[in-house]
Amino acid sequence: MNEMRSPDLSQVEAQNEKPDAYVKVKDLQVRFVSREATVKAVNGVSFELKKGEVLCVIGESGSGKSVMMRSLMQLHPKKRTRITGEMKIGEHDIMTATDKQMSELRGSTVSMIFQEPMTALDPLYTIGDQIAETVMRHEKVDRDAGWKRALELLELVRVPSPERRLKAYPHELSGGLRQRAMIAVALSCRPSLLLADEPTTALDASVQIQVLVLLRKLQREMGMSMIFVTHDLGVAAQIADKVAVMYAGRIIEYGNARDVLMHPEHPYTRAMLSSTIKDQKKGAQLETIAGTPPDLRALPDGCSFAPRCRYAGPDCFETMPDEVTDGRGHMARCAKVNVVRGLLAFEPGIPAAPALA
Amino acid sequence: MWMYALRRLILTIPILLGVTIICFALVQIAPGDPITSLVRPDTPPEQIAMLRAYYGLDQPVVVQYFMWLWRVLQGNFGTSIANNAPVAAEVMRAFANTIVIALISVVLAFIVSLILGTIAALRQGGIVDRLVTALAVFGISVPTFWLAVVLVIFFAVNLNWLPATGMGSGGSDTFNYFDWNDFKFAVMPIIALALPPLAIMTRTTRASISEILNQDFIQTLRAKGLSEFAIITHAIRNIMPSAVAMLGLQLGYLIGGSVLVETVFTWPGTGALLNKAILTRDIPLLQGTILVLAGAFVLINLVVDLAQSLVDPRIKRT
Numbered sequence: 001m002n003e004m005r006s007p008d009l010s011q012v013e014a015q016n017e018k019p020d021a022y023v024k025v026k027d028l029q030v031r032f033v034s035r036e037a038t039v040k041a042v043n044g045v046s047f048e049l050k051k052g053e054v055l056c057v058i059g060e061s062g063s064g065k066s067v068m069m070r071s072l073m074q075l076h077p078k079k080r081t082r083i084t085g086e087m088k089i090g091e092h093d094i095m096t097a098t099d100k101q102m103s104e105l106r107g108s109t110v111s112m113i114f115q116e117p118m119t120a121l122d123p124l125y126t127i128g129d130q131i132a133e134t135v136m137r138h139e140k141v142d143r144d145a146g147w148k149r150a151l152e153l154l155e156l157v158r159v160p161s162p163e164r165r166l167k168a169y170p171h172e173l174s175g176g177l178r179q180r181a182m183i184a185v186a187l188s189c190r191p192s193l194l195l196a197d198e199p200t201t202a203l204d205a206s207v208q209i210q211v212l213v214l215l216r217k218l219q220r221e222m223g224m225s226m227i228f229v230t231h232d233l234g235v236a237a238q239i240a241d242k243v244a245v246m247y248a249g250r251i252i253e254y255g256n257a258r259d260v261l262m263h264p265e266h267p268y269t270r271a272m273l274s275s276t277i278k279d280q281k282k283g284a285q286l287e288t289i290a291g292t293p294p295d296l297r298a299l300p301d302g303c304s305f306a307p308r309c310r311y312a313g314p315d316c317f318e319t320m321p322d323e324v325t326d327g328r329g330h331m332a333r334c335a336k337v338n339v340v341r342g343l344l345a346f347e348p349g350i351p352a353a354p355a356l357a
Numbered sequence: 358m359w360m361y362a363l364r365r366l367i368l369t370i371p372i373l374l375g376v377t378i379i380c381f382a383l384v385q386i387a388p389g390d391p392i393t394s395l396v397r398p399d400t401p402p403e404q405i406a407m408l409r410a411y412y413g414l415d416q417p418v419v420v421q422y423f424m425w426l427w428r429v430l431q432g433n434f435g436t437s438i439a440n441n442a443p444v445a446a447e448v449m450r451a452f453a454n455t456i457v458i459a460l461i462s463v464v465l466a467f468i469v470s471l472i473l474g475t476i477a478a479l480r481q482g483g484i485v486d487r488l489v490t491a492l493a494v495f496g497i498s499v500p501t502f503w504l505a506v507v508l509v510i511f512f513a514v515n516l517n518w519l520p521a522t523g524m525g526s527g528g529s530d531t532f533n534y535f536d537w538n539d540f541k542f543a544v545m546p547i548i549a550l551a552l553p554p555l556a557i558m559t560r561t562t563r564a565s566i567s568e569i570l571n572q573d574f575i576q577t578l579r580a581k582g583l584s585e586f587a588i589i590t591h592a593i594r595n596i597m598p599s600a601v602a603m604l605g606l607q608l609g610y611l612i613g614g615s616v617l618v619e620t621v622f623t624w625p626g627t628g629a630l631l632n633k634a635i636l637t638r639d640i641p642l643l644q645g646t647i648l649v650l651a652g653a654f655v656l657i658n659l660v661v662d663l664a665q666s667l668v669d670p671r672i673k674r675t
Contacts, residue, residue, distance in 0.1 A: 073580055107582030114580075119573035123671060124594055134581045169670045185581060 021048035022225050023072075023193060028085035030064070030071050030249075037297040041067040043249040044085070049242070051192070054219060054226045056240035056257065058233060058272075062293050064249035065229045069195045072227075073110060074102050089193055108138040111186040115198040117178035121170040127154070127181045128166035131188050138189045153184040158214060176207035180214070187218065194219065194226045200235060212238060233276050237261050245269045248294050248304035255330035265332040265344045268305045303335065311336055311347070361673075362663055369655050376651040377429065381422050383647070384640050395438055395638075412438075429648065435641035439633075444645035448630065452649050454524070455619070455626030457534060459611040462547045466555035467604050474562025475593060481567060489559060496556025505549040505621040512545060519544050522623040546622045550615060554607035561603055565596040598669040605661030609654045 030042035042064045049055050057065045070076055071083055072094060087094035089110055097105065106112075114120040121130060131153055132146030141149075147166065154162035157180040170178055179199060186194060196215065200208040216239045219226050230236055236243055240257040245266065253266040264270045271289045280286065291308035294300060300307065306316040313335075321335040327342040336347040392408050409415045413424055428435060434444035477489040513521035524532050524542050533539045569575065569592045578588045612627065619628035627646055634643040666672045 075576060075579060103579075103582045103584060105582070106580055112577075112580040114573065114577060116573055120577045122574045122578070122591055122595065124597075124669065125591070133583065133587070137582055137584075137587070171671050182577075185577070 020050055022051040022053075022090055023047075023049040023227070024086065024088040025068075025072070026086040028068065028071060028087060029083065030067050030076070031082040032076075032080055033082060034080060039296045040299055041249055041296055042071065043299070045246075045249070045251055046085075047242075047244055047251065047254060049225050049227065051225055052220075052223045053241045054216075054228060054239050055242045055244060056236040057227060057229045057244045057246055058231060058236050059246035060231060060272075060293060062296065063246040064296075065246050066197050067249075068246070069112070069197055069227060069229055072193075072195060073106055073112060075112075104138070107134050107186075107191070108189040109191055110193040110195065111189070111191040112195040112197065113179075113182055113186045113199040116202050117175055117182050118170075118202070120182055121178060121185075123170055126167055126169055127173070127184075131166075131181070131185050134185055134188045149188065150184070153188055154181070156187070156218070157181075157184045159184070175203050176211065179203060179207075179211055183211075183215065183218070187222070190222060192224055194224050196226060196228045198229055198231070201230070201232070208235075215239070233261065233273065245272070248299060249296065250304065250333065251331075252305065252333045253331065256328065259328060259330040263330075263344070265330070265337045265346050266305075266334045267309045267311050267336075267346075269332075303333075358666070361666060365659055365662055369659055372655050373652060376655065377426055377648065378422070380644050380648045380651060381425060384644055385418060390638075425644070434645035434648070437639055437642045439637045439639040439642065444641045447642065448627070448645045448649050451625055451627045451630040451646070452653070454532075454624060455612055455615060455628065456653070458543055458547050458550060458624070458626070459608060459615065461543070462551035463554055463604060463608045463611055465547065466551045466558055466607065467600070469551075470555050470558035470562050471593065471600065474559045475566050475589065477559070477563045478566035478570065479589070486563075489563070493556040493559045493563075496552045497560075499552070500617075501549055501553060502617040502621055504552060505545070505618050508545045508549060509621070521545075522621075524625060543624075546618055546624050549618045549622070550611055554611065558600070558603055558607065562596065562600065565599055566592055569595045594668075598665050598672075601661060601664050601668055605657050605664075608657050612653055612657075613650050 025048070026046045028042055028045045029040075032039040032041060045064075045068055047055065057068070059065050067076075072087060072089070074094060074097070076083070083095070085095070089105070092101075092105055092109065094102075094105075121127075125133075128147050128150045131150035132143060135141060135146040135149045136143065139145075139149075150166055151162055154165055159165050159177055159180050165173065165177065165181070170181070173181065179202075183199070199215065200211050203211060212235060215226075215228075218224075219239075226239075228236075228239060237257065243253075243255065243257045243260040244251045245253040245260065245264075245268065247268050253260055253264065253269045260269065261273070264273055268289075271287070274287045275289060277286065289308055294304050294307070300317065302315075302317040302319055303309070303312070303321050306312040309316065316335055321333055323331050323333050324337050324339060324344065325331040326339045326344045330344050332344055334346075337344055338347070339345070392405050392412075392414065396405065396408070406415070413421055416424070425435070432445055434448060436442065437444050437447060473489045473492070477486040480486050509521045512519045520542050524539070532542075534543065572595075575588060575592065578591055583591075615624075615626060616628035616632055618624070619626045620632055623629065627650055630642070631646050631650075633639070634646055
């Protein structure tokens with residue numbers, strides 16, 4: 001079977017080269033080193049993202065999604081972090097950028113929304129100041145112009161009575177409003193890439209949808225590319241063009257949102273999808289994935305998911321499986337997945353993958 | 358804001374009343390009798406009784422308290438038993454001497470500790486950090502009277518740069534803090550007073566800055582593209598509420614606890630006065646001094662509270 005796959009693979013990779021990719025990440029590796037151990041947080045992540053596209057990165061806690069995003073902005077402490085690979089945003093090479101160049105890129109070309117609106121804003125500065133200081137920093141305008149822009153931005157993110165909210169401190173706003181303010185900060189200098197690190201996770205369910213719809217709308221209007229990290233598959237289905245599933249610091253399945261969420265091939269993606277709440281009968285047991293994610297300080301040689309995979313054979317524990325990509329750009333990193341008639345297919349004899357309704 | 362200030366001001370009244378009760382009681386329970394220490398041992402008992410009546414010491418304690426309180430409210434702290442001078446004037450003159458050098462010391466310590474503590478927090482584990490930590494440990498552990506004596510030996514005796522003691526020829530009445538010829542007398546007391554609060558505040562600054570730098574919003578600031586300098590400004594702004602509280606606390610210690618430093622430098626402040634009052638069992642003087650110091654402490658806390666509500670918007674101002 002391995003002999004069959006090799007020729008296919010090279011062909012497909014050639015087809016996949018997109019000349020108009022805006023974000024290019026190739027073989028990104030991130031290690032956190034300390035005296036006790038080295039944590040292999042990201043282990044060779046590659047993807048490309050076009051202008052105006054939304055990539056959703058899904059995976060459980062500790063799968064390296066946030067680390068990968070923070071690397072794109074070089075937000076990790078330099079001393080303890082080792083990053084290798086390639087990262088490009090537009091014409092900017094993130095790997096070779098100096099600190100000064102990086103701080104100019106941050107907040108203007110690429111900006112970020114964080115998970116916790118409660119703690120991501122400075123408690124002692126007004127919302128207006130926190131938006132205006134970004135504008136002042138990047139567009140070299142005075143405080144008045146900064147505040148004027150801050151007011152426009154609060155209107156843009158639909159904050160009610162924005163004049164009053166500009167002078168408010170973070171603790172005076174609700175979680176949803178705070179996250180809107182955070183979005184206003186991130187959008188203040190019209191970034192072309194927005195990194196959203198679980199921006200709706202800490203919010204109430206009803207507010208989640210509002211913020212999500214708002215983000216999607218603004219992303220379209222401003223033509224931004226967006227990388228959206230979440231562990232909520234429903235969220236991914238709503239806003240993603242492309243979906244990447246991460247496990248133990250690797251992308252183990254990647255493709256168009258429809259392909260990945262409707263026809264998942266990697267056993268991990270399948271298991272994850274079948275563990276969501278859909279149309280199960282009342283009282284029915286939810287499916288779970290047995291075991292826990294691997295220790296990133298001591299990753300196994302073979303497929304990282306093998307110890308939890310119900311289909312794993314002896315080979316799976318030996319070597320890391322290669323990426324298998326079909327003609328539609330759907331990729332899975334699994335030894336049991338092959339390309340059959342131009343599409344990914346799991347090894348015959350295993351029931352069809354459950355799809356996300 | 359003004360309503361908050363007024364409310365806090367009103368709240369200090371019961372505290373001040375409590376202060377007067379404790380002041381009064383402290384002296385009542387202290388051993389020793391002021392009259393017997395005042396007169397010659399062979400004074401006839403009738404004369405002692407007469408003196409007792411003269412000073413109101415024959416009245417019940419509660420009556421004595423209210424008589425005393427009524428006079429205090431009128432600004433009359435009584436007459437010093439030792440030298441028959443009004444206590445109020447003497448205490449106020451000494452208090453002025455103490456509060457000025459205490460304020461200078463604590464502000465100096467505050468500014469220097471902010472700088473040193475911040476640098477140490479930014480260079481954790483580095484040489485600067487170690488030096489700052491060493492200085493802080495030295496400042497906390499060294500007894501101030503020893504430091505004061507060493508300062509005198511070094512700067513006054515050996516180098517002859519600064520005068521050893523006192524307030525200069527003019528004394529405290531003509532002392533001018535803006536004239537170097539006078540101010541040089543205050544330099545060593547200020548340094549001796551400033552070192553312990555400097556050490557403590559440097560430690561707390563270092564700890565709070567490094568705590569703030571680990572908070573989520575610092576990453577947001579970095580993600581916004583702010584310069585490291587702007588980020589540190591945010592961090593320093595964020596430790597202000599706790600730094601101001603620390604400042605008030607240290608100022609309180611300084612005005613009350615400068616007895617040793619003032620004694621070594623014969624600086625005529627409240628510390629020296631307290632020392633004198635205790636040694637001579639001058640009860641009115643002792644009460645007056647303690648009362649002024651305690652009142653000042655309450656006032657400093659009031660100012661600190663108000664200052665904190667200015668630097669921290671999360672404190673409710675209504």
